[in-house]
Amino acid sequence: MNRHTAARDGAVVGAKRPRLDAGPKVTGHTRYTADIELEGALTGLIKRSPHAFARVVRVDVARAAAMPGVHAIAHAGNTPHIPFDLGIKDQHLFPHPYARYAGEPVAAVAAESEAQAQAALNAIEVEYEILEPVLDAQRALEPSAPLVHPDWRTYEKLPTRVLRGNVCGHNRVRRGDVDTEFARADVVIHESEFRFSPGLPGYIEPRAAAARREPDGGLTLWCGSQSPYDNRDELAKFFALEPARVRFINQFVGGAFGGKILMAAEWYAAALALQCERPVRVIWTRHEDGLHAFPRHGGYASLKTAATKDGALVAMRASFVYDTGAYIGYGTGTAQISTMLASAPYRVPALDLEATLVYTNKQVAGPVRAPGGPQANFAKELHLDELAAKLGIDPLDFRLRNAWHDGDQGPGGQILAGVRVEETLRACADAIGWRTPTTQRRGRGIACTWWFSACGQSRARIEIGDDGRVRLAAGNPEVGTGASSTSLPMIAAQILGLDPSAIDVVLADTATDTYDSGVGGSSSTFGAGMAVSGAANDLRAKLLARAEDMLEARTDDLELRDGNVQVRGMPDRAVSYVKLAREAGGTISGEGESAEQDDPEFDESLTETHGFSSWLAPSYTASAAEVEVDADTGEVAVHKIVTAQDVGYAVNPVGVAGQIEGGAVMGVGWALTESVGFDERGNIRPDLKDYLMPTAVDAPEIQTIIVESSPGAGPFGLKGAGEPPITTPPAAIACAIRSAAGVAPHETPMTPERVWRALRDQ
């Protein structure tokens, strides 16, 4: 395609478009954080507690500090004692005095070489008083359980947070009276219990950061963060630096999936660099990364549901308990999202849904892609499948019978419009051949959900320079999805009459001062897209205003094409953007920011301590799976997954398909093989020989169905798209196993042993 053909056809957005950052990625020239060369950089390494729970009695660094090549040692004795603030101030940079999980950093060393840093780490003397740990969420709730935070009563917290002993979060959604409904004579009741495994984000690039103290007292950080601006502010505050003098320069990121929102290596690189004359690089091994990975929350759930004999749901009670690890991390959202998913997207007149968050002596759980989504949907969909079987109703028919439609209410009372549950379910069913018989040992399952489009804050600037280049600076990092590198310039190109390849994307860098609250909540193309679209429209207006005089034409008669403003249909009466930029003094630029989005109205009386009661621009997703179960070995082969996703509008359809395909396979992993193994001492087995992510031979055929009939609040009517694709495949796989074998394990991962045991016990 000619560089400007797409623009002329008016079809930059919505067209299949290779990634604009692909060239350097296939030749090895893309720089990730560990690839950055820094003159004179020292090696930073972390010393970690080997105990699940211990009081640090003494850290003696004297011998280590005197060793050759050692430049700095950071520890609780020489860094600030300001607790991190994620709603509950419960975590210190280094133990003060409790080390609450195996792998928690107790000190960091910067030295000339890795060998010298390692030798110094070994020479740091740490005296521990070993305490009895809590390694299971159920155990954490027992009255006799040790307290993970013995001093919890002294913690500062937001008034909206629940904190009592090992409980660090609780929310509830209630409507009607479930007990009355359960007591009705005409209902069939089903009860079941589920357990979820913690899951690593599984990005292939381990965490890395480099930091350099600047002569003006500032600090420069090179990192691969999902949220460099918020990280910058948090770090500056902690070390009492002026935020304006702390610069986070984001590099290309080798996958993130929610695992790179909270700082990790960045903290230690900064703590060391502030004590050194030279820059410090901290590059984690895969093993270390797995010890400190902000995994998906594990936990358990119980569900009880009543339906009339003809299949109308009448009441549901659900209780989730999530293990958030040693510190609150991002557990609050996980728990709140779960109660919003437990009964959705179905009409259930009476609800009592609650989720509890508990501390344990494990690494901190984080906001991994669609926090709570795979867990809640796995439990809810398999539970409802079993209820449908009790009623003798086909699983698809049962779902269609109860599916939300326009005008129905979400769990928090929000009135729904543009609902696409039925459409996505039917699309999946048709594609998988739901009504056709399967061969022996095979089964099909179907599952559906809803999700939100989070709109953070985003700013963007687009500048045309006198060199003719168009530069797009948005604060939204490129973490691999292609949203920032490709979809955002596509949006700008569409509005500015350019080909996207004519736009240079400046990677997120706090020096551009285009704040972005970060990649998370499927918000990039949605929220940052609004900022870019605003900046492009602002620039467009400026170009038109300047061209008006030069072309002696009214704005209405002008159009933007191929880098020129021209009189409509008269390419010879045109002026180039470069010329307009030069006329404007060298550059001409536009700025934009995401519009404030109010959450839809909801009914406050229905929820308790809930921050997620109504969802912005909700989207609807369904998946169907076909699996084969070997009854002798319990092995499950996933043959096909179909996902139909209501994305509002696909700016880059291949980008959306990439999210759906990747999410499906990530879902296969969480459903069947991935689990973070903890031993009785709380040590984890984080290495890839134990943590089994799907390879090309494990991945099924994936069919993507993009539904664009229900516009959302983003540019061109788009909705958030990155998270939903992992929320339904595990549930569909579980239901397919049940269909093939008559029973499915109620615990992830559904390993061959668990499938075999479930078959034996049925």
Next chain:
Amino acid sequence: MQPVTLVVNGVEHEAVVEPLETLLSVLRGTLKLTGTKEGCGTGYCGACTVIIDGQPVNACLFPAVDADRRDVTTIEGLADDDGQLHPVQAAFIEHFGLQCGFCTPGMILAAASLLAEQPDPSEEQIRAALAGNICRCTGYQSIVAAVRSAAQALRASGRAGELPGKRSRVRARA
């Protein structure tokens, strides 16, 4: 410490390596060829895949001394000297066979060495050949499509079975 001669992308490098130093460490640290990635350091993820004498290997497990005087191809050496991409590279772009790009160099080299041995692989053969390379972003389907398309392109241009990378010897100092 041991002197070795590494022939990387057709260029000879004299280097002095530690007895147990990995090829990955020498490529990234000494030769500054950072296109080869470290994802796990234990041979499970395949991000460090390079081609040695036609065979894909995990550079994180391969002792640098064992690469002495053997042909090593890294991702930087796959395109022609004039920048013309290898058909596997071009196909990864065209078929959206990458997202974050971190597994991509290893994945492309594993695919290129498969196609040198098997010019017309089945989908099953492609998936088996890539089973040592983990991608967390794409779900593999687009990667498989890219490899099939590259196979076709190589056959159509009469390059089927051609060993990827460069073998001309130019001496450089490491």
